[in-house]
Amino acid sequence: MSAVLPEHPEFLWRNPDPRRSYEVVIVGGGGHGLATAYYLARNHGITNVAVLERGWLAGGNMARNTTIIRSNYLWDESAAIYEHALKQWEALPEELDYDFLFSQRGVLNLAHTPQDVREGVRRVNANQLNGVDAEWLNPDQVKEFCPIVDISPGVRYPVLGATLQPRAGIAKHDHVAWAFARTADEHGIDLIQDCEVTGFLRDGDKILGVQTTRGPIMADRIGLAAAGHTSVLAGLAGLRLPLQSHPLQALVSELLEPVHPCVVMSNHVHVYVSQAHKGELVMGAGVDPYNSYAQRGSVHVIERQMAAALELFPIFARAHVIRTWGGIVDVTPDASPIIGATPLANLFVNCGWGTGGFKATPASGWVYAHTLATGRAHPLNEPFALERFTTGALIDEHGAAAVAH
Amino acid sequence: MTVEPRRSPLDGLDVHREGVRLRELPFPSQVDLRLDPVGTAANRVAQSLGTPLPVVPNTVVVSGDRHTLWLGPDEWLVVGPDGDAPVVVRALREALGTEPGSVVDVSANRVVLELSGARARDVLEQGCSIDLHPRAFGPERCAQTLLARANVLLYQVNEMPTYWVMVRPSFAEYLVSWLLDAARCPRVGADRSGRGTDPSS
Amino acid sequence: MTAHRLPNGGRVDRAAPVRFTYDGKRYTGLRGDTLASALIANGVLEVAPSSYRGRPRGIVTAGVDEPNALVLVDGSLLPATTLELHDGLSATGRSGVGRLTDSTDSVRHDKRYVHCDVLVVGGGPAGLAAAQAAGRTGARTILADERTELGGTLLATKGFDLSWPGLAEFPETRVLSRTTAVGYYDQNYVVLAQRNTLWHVRAKRVVLATGAHERPLVFADNDRPGVMLASAVREYVNRYAVAPGQNVVLATTNDSAYQVALDLIAAGITVSAIVDSRPEPPAALVNQVGVEVITGSAVTGTEGRHRVSAVHIGPDRSIPCDLLAVSGGWNPAVHMFSQAQGRVRYEERIAAFVPDTCPQDLEVVGAANATYELAACLAEGAAAGARAAHLAGFGGGTAPELPPVPAESDSAHRPVWMVEGDETLQFIDLQRDSTVADIRRATGAGLRSVEHVKRYTTVGTGLDQGRTGGVPAIGVIAELLGASSPGEVGTTTYRPPYTPVSFALLAGRDRGELHDPIRRTAMHSWHVAHGAVFEDVGQWKRPHHYPRAGEDAQAAVLRECTAARTGLAMMDASTLGKIEVQGPDAGEFLNRMYTNAFAKLAIGSCRYGMLCRADGMVFDDGVVLRLAEDRYLTTTTTGNAAAVLDWFEEWQQTEWPELRVRFTSVTEQWATIAVVGPGSRAALTPLLPDLDLSAAAFGFMTFRDTVLCNGVPARVARVSFSGELAFEINVATWHGLSTWELVANTGATPYGTETMHVLRAEKGFVIVGQDTDGTVTPQDLGMDWIVSKRKDFVGRRSFSRPDTARPDRRQLVGLLPVDPDDLLPEGAQLVAGGVPLTPPVPMLGHVTSSYRSAALGRTFALALVAGGRDLIGRELLAPLGNRVITATVTEPIFYDPEGTRRDG
Amino acid sequence: MLLIPCPWCGDRDETEFHYGGQAHVAYPQSPDALSDAQWAEYLFVRDNPKGEFAERWCHNAGCRRWFNLVRDTATHQIVVQR
């Protein structure tokens, strides 16, 4: 018999109609929007809040990601915020009273070339000094940690080692979103679905509210949390942001008896894979190069992905792909997010998480709630301001996150 | 002084498989030409080559034993017999005169494979996404494209069909392994009856 | 013959018995059977119990929509209902969960890329008619059908001649059986899975004739073995000549079950009753079947342990039977259509989602288009096929004559989404074991969207992707939410693949040796023969070092380094990118690209150059040779060869089309051998008879075109990446190996990339990508001298941005570990002395390169350190977990700072 | 797998092309004259519309020509060639 997942709560959320005005309106009911709502209530006592979602709650990238959680980022600024998130993850199942299957099974990032090794070692050292758990494994240790990886030297790109973050792992994506949503709802926050923001109500450079498919809604502060659609929303306010939206695909296999004990990622061979609790292999593919809002990508990306997967995991040959899908990720020039104020008063953005924002969900909510509550950045998101593109103080995570998940 | 013999990574490969033959054409001369197709140099070049440059994309003009392949709107590859390159380079540079453009001897820059036989198209079809059906491609057509995971310059020489598959030498061994592997596969999809073959076969 | 195999009929070959095992037991079936039909022929209907609740389950369908009868064959999880029987087949029943085993797969997979005018998906009557109409025009036509034989539902219909389309007569028509269209992508790109071949079809027009899937009915204990789709029962009886039961009750919401009843009766099977949800089913049908029709009713439950023994109709009535055939209506198979971005709408009359509009060049015909009468299917298919061919440029667009067929009836359906009973036993998705109760719980939790309900209950997420249970689930949600119709709820998203596709099939031939091209230089075989250990640089294999017997890597590298510094050594540098840049504006172009100037470089000279991206960060570097007034040869790093050529083309074509300059890649025209060391001049003198190699005659950073002693033309450059006297010999690739051998015969020690790295690091030369990481400017590298102040070039403006102009940026410095034996790991982080090592520890930078140096007799390193140049002379710490290495910051040059050695 | 019309070679599979993002973004005439903000705009900010988008492609594996076209980023339909 298959692994039985924990039962969901009897009740998740009300389905209220929007009120005329709120203290804070969050646009986008993905993980980040919902977490922000929760932390507005929890940390700042602000509950006069609406989350406006154009479709169904957490139906964007939150419904589509490969659920990898880790904090082993290279630069101090990134390590700080992702590690904050990881510490939150460790407490959240209890805090939110929701078993969302957070599993700290460890994440391996494989190295296949001397260059990969240098980068991996660099990251391990930086992580350790930043207080992020990290280890360097040699190929035999890789094999021990994940017995199905082919470490034989004869393969096209042999495994030369790996970084391991033992505290990293996965969680069940939509359960996470629902956990935040339920608690936000309990605090009286309105989660409003089928409510698309179609424009902004403004007085000069001051934003007063939003126009929606369910009528105008006024707010003291408005926070965008629309991931792949942020450019479209910003465009409604006349803002241009350094974002490009790309398709990112993922796929699952049929349910399989447990074969894969951890999470494995390889930038070089382009694979990342874990086995979810139900038993399906969950795999991500590369970003399609072109801009798109179509939530689907090209099949050759999947084919490459499978070829790469079989190089590392010959045992997967007879597994089947049963479903492929795509999300729309908002990519910044330095592969780091943008969190903070905009040139328009009362309008804030939290975007640019690209291919890797699921893991940041709690911290993103934490700092964004702070920003929306106080009008100022939290120390953790200060470096992630929009200005960095003007000054040049980028936080370039490309190296450490070529396929960042 | 005798010049050291040249060596190719394929070492004069010549193999037959069911319905196809794959062999290396050793050391044809190849000259890359870039110039403005409407400038006066184009006329001079045509004169010195003895034929006009092909201006229809992805076509070839053959004149004697020289084949001029269209590579781009201002780029051609002149393929000729071994030893022809210095002659062609000199002639083309002269024809180019002071007009902008470039002439480069690239004879060693690509290995030329010849794939021929009844199943040649079938073999290419396994890794090349352009339409090679006779209605879409044929003799004196060429294309720069991808074959498996290698960039190739593909040129159909005759109806048989015979193709030249021109590839960078560093990819040659890979591509040959790939082609031979593809040539090994029995023809599929010829099942017209609608009643399939035995699954165990 | 067993009792379950009917005495005659069917499309199985009674003369061809096939032996197989199922769950370890031996059985015999017939050629033409599926595993499922063969099991039924042997009286086996029950399969593995359900995944989560362990309930007994039976075969439900006869096709791809099977939720229960899954089996493991050779490590692959497959539906028994589509698995063709073959001798020696050995299958184990599984309940939706596969098991991967480590047996290596020997099956070969490959791919095909084909183009056509008309692709017809589905070979039922509609598809056959379409293929015939298109094929006869001469249009390149492909007909793909997932089944073993063409005919679709006609295979389950008695007495229909399937040969009429005569497709074999059209030379440009290709019939692909056992071929499933699994994915429909942009611009009519359709991927077909045919056993071990994956077809990629680019079609001008597509006709989708994918038929319809029958829906089950939802009632208590509807998962009991012996509850089967009516169409499946018909297919088992007519196509396979097996009887899944002897005493059948039919439950239906539409006309189609009546034909099933007639066929069963004709086969000698008892039909006890038909339970029809409609108060007034067509009288003609009722009269024709001649069995009891219980109208306006629905089945509410079943009895039996491992097999249905009776069905309940409401609280009062129970009818004994051993098989319950159900038809809850039909779902047009809109999967392909939806994947093609087609929109569906809900059609009340047949209670189903049907194709509406689609942006791609396709048409949907037959049952897939909710046309359920055979004659209409044929006509629709033929018209669409002719139209498609016409639009692709073939034929006049008129459809051919069609075979006459008997009239059928298709009156309105009356769906039954929910009935009385224990909702925890009313199964919606058999594979996921989810029930009406689960859906009620989901809607009770506040969920309104079908997508939420799917994720809350996992309905439709199994191998069959809700092909049977999907729409009933929507019906139940609609009722629970009080929606006006299932149309208001809508469907979940249809996604590829339509049916599961193995990883191996998607990977195709790109495995093992063919996974990714291995690029080899002309000298590769020599390197192999001389024991080189290789490293992967991009797709290239480059010798990393050449260990001799008994040597480890470190010893080999020290030896190679010593040879280069004190004697004679050689390296294969062929992988460096090379681009000929020609035209009157070549110099101006290079001036705009490189940070330093090239327009005035003398002919016959070389100059090192650096490229930045527009953001001012170092992108690539290399030596540029001026061949003639209007010709340069630029070299690039191995990894960036293609990127630099693309970069040049992009700027020239899109920004400066007025510049008269053109580029030609000559990377592989040339093989390159670096001959290095104080002994190089003497060693090369006999090899280069036409050249005066003296420093005076052949100055540093110049080159000569010459002929080697063996008659091979060569270009020799005096460039040095090691600081030693060095010559770089370039010959045509086909002379690479022999020239290498020629040099090797002088006694030169071959060295690999690691030695090259050590030698250049001793001189403080950077490696782009190792000492830089996309965040480093030339100034950060201490290379202000290479940044022209007099001209603009790509990236220049970025140097004056506030952050790029900061004095405390990370700068390249040298490091000497205090203990000369300590080797700093590359990637070690550096911190100031005296800071407590409790996280978070402020970091100043990291070690980019680190080696043991034979020349220095000690270790040394290069590092990027914040404000590093101001720290020269100070000590920094590299904390490495359990130990700390202390190192002194130095200038990033360790060997021969005056550059006295390069002239020999 | 998009089918991209190369103005020279005709329709080819997406895999033969390199994507170049938004079209018609010219390199500034005199970068020195720009403020840091304007330079940042040139470096990093590109349109990202949902709908028709004029974009650049290069037929990398073919004729190596750069060209522009208009594609709908919501439907992937290639609307006109420009």
Ligand SMILES: Cc1cc2nc3c(=O)[nH]c(=O)nc-3n(C[C@H](O)[C@H](O)[C@H](O)COP(=O)(O)OP(=O)(O)OC[C@H]3O[C@@H](n4cnc5c(N)ncnc54)[C@H](O)[C@@H]3O)c2cc1C
């Ligand atoms: C295939 C894939 C794999 C991934 N894998 C990982 C991984 O392994 N690990 C990881 O950390 N990250 C991963 N990510 C990234 C991660 O999913 C995202 O960074 C993250 O989910 C983005 O934040 P979000 O949840 O708020 O976004 P979303 O869930 O996309 O939320 C944005 C919401 O805004 C709504 N919206 C948009 N416009 C409007 C409007 N006008 N009005 C109202 N609402 C609007 C959308 O409908 C949507 O629900 C992956 C992403 C994808 C696509």
Ligand SMILES: NC(=O)c1ccc[n+]([C@@H]2O[C@H](COP(=O)([O-])OP(=O)(O)OC[C@H]3O[C@@H](n4cnc5c(N)ncnc54)[C@H](O)[C@@H]3O)[C@@H](O)[C@H]2O)c1
């Ligand atoms: N009376 C009714 O209510 C009713 C309902 C449905 C169908 N029908 C009957 O069914 C027939 C419908 O004919 P038709 O031609 O439209 O459909 P069909 O079901 O006869 O044929 C469809 C064919 O397409 C194949 N197929 C489906 N998806 C595929 C894919 N992705 N790739 C490859 N093959 C695929 C199927 O296996 C099948 O062989 C008619 O005879 C009609 O009378 C009747």
Ligand SMILES: Cc1cc2nc3c(=O)[nH]c(=O)nc-3n(C[C@H](O)[C@H](O)[C@H](O)COP(=O)(O)O)c2cc1C
């Ligand atoms: C971690 C993870 C696991 C998933 N597991 C399954 C699965 O077992 N079966 C399935 O059909 N889909 C699975 N999905 C995919 C969803 O069904 C769905 O495709 C995805 O949420 C995107 O939504 P869409 O396809 O409706 O656009 C999974 C998705 C994720 C992110």
Ligand SMILES: [Zn+2]
């Ligand atoms: Zn082209």
